Amino acid sequence: MKNQRGAARKTVENAARRAAGETGVPYAGELSESRQEALAEIDPGWCPVAWEIGWQRCYRLALAHVKAGGSLPAGAGELVVQGEDLGAWIAGQRVGWDKLMPAQQYLLETLGIEPAGEGEAVGPVRRSQDERWNTNLAAAREGHLRPARKHIELINAGGSGEGEQEAVKLGAWLDNTRRRAAKLSPERCAALDELGMRW
Template sequence: MIWDTADTAFAENLAAARAYYADAGTLAAPRHATALDKPVGQWLTNLRRPGGLGKDPERAARRAEQLAAIDPDWNPGALGWTIDWQRHYTSLRVLLAGGAGLEEIVPGVTHRGDDIGRWLARQVRDWTRLNPEQQHRLGEAGVKPAAQPQKASARSGPKTGAEKGSDAFTRGVAALQQYIAREGKTVVGRQHVEELPDGTFLRLGVFLSNQKSRRDRLSEQQLAALAELGYDWAV
């Protein structure tokens, strides 16, 4: 007897998630990932969206506990970073555990199809943009910030348009994460203004509308960050 088809389907996908974790060491699976003939990557993406664990609070909490029992970091967005970051970080730990030295993990060194060397170089370069927990985890792996982190100086010229755009996008995503975590929805009113932890304000509704209208000009990483927050138009 199948008393609840939803729970049965969840249990089947959870078994696939365990199998994926046993192989990859993380549940930060890309969308196309499969395990036990199940589309586990897309399934996990759906679960991370607001309300993805179900409308019933007790069922949602139980499911979250089951996922956390497999991988405590199954939902990196709640920690302040992306699925992409979590997957690369896990690969870095795998490479180090396998005997590689940090000095050997240079651009071009890959793991499971991801260029971990290039990602690592970016973490070292952009250390100050990482949150404290990201810095702590990388520090435990022996990673240190660049000796001379990028910093505006009296001699340096103004930021390029691309650099300004990247900073603005990062602030926008942080504001969206904060808004979604608080409101439990992805719909943002056009006139909504979000206050960030540093006391600054961002016209979140306008930001989101602008990203949607120019999605064909966003980078793959930017689209992935928006898709992970639940915006299907970024897929």
Template structure:
């Protein structure tokens, strides 16, 4: 004797209800009377999980809270249930599948709303940012005085005026230039643009 699952799988195949169209239609009606979803267009694995949950609703009047890890005949019902509620999964279900789950009292989880943008606080520039800005100012001063084509000697220092400082600040420009070149991957877009504007 053939197992019922195998028999139903055979009936679902094309021509599985027989070659006689009238007899096939009659058999389809008989099977639909037992289970209207006997030949559902979605995967049978999905239908099997759904059917277990529908039976629970029929027995208890509502869908119980089923956590992932709760097994029924080897199927993790909780995990399946959680996956169906996922907004991404829910949108991939057919309208009929969504309706069936809704009848059980299931709705998709709400997609998490994007976190509100943190209010930007105006921080004072870090020491590294201050040093970069001073080096850039010193380079601009050098280029203006000496021209863009004259290389800066390695030991050269440049004195610049800095807001909030009473005395000129000395910048080791000859050291700052190779350091900036070697650290380009750490510079942000604005800093890179500023360096390029000075032909560095």
């Protein structure tokens, strides 16, 4: 299947080059239209040439979660899998339904995801600055205070001992906090000092 995807992408890229007026673009290695249609009948999402790979990743994570017996989240922050907030992703799909391709809509419908109803408020839940601070501080308590900038610390969502985990970009937060130390409140500085923060 991987070779088929590569050939399909090459077909689409070459077609775009030809449409732009480029001459001498070879047809070697491209998939025929009938072959692409046959593969799309088997699995509409077999080759996401028309949408980004990030969309496909979130869809596959949601599909795996449902197949494992899990239920889909109703809002942002309820389910984070491999660093992807599936609740926020689903809300975005529901709100932007009309911008999706028919194949994407079909794939979402197979998971039980439908477009947002008229007047239905669907969107990411914005957390307050204090809530974000407390989440980052909890990650600092669980991790250490000298991680690499790209380090992600997994903590239990909602502070409970069980359930879903939340991915916190601890390294970036600590780096940014050190840079903005002069703007921090004395209480926040003291909380980090208690953990052994090196400024």
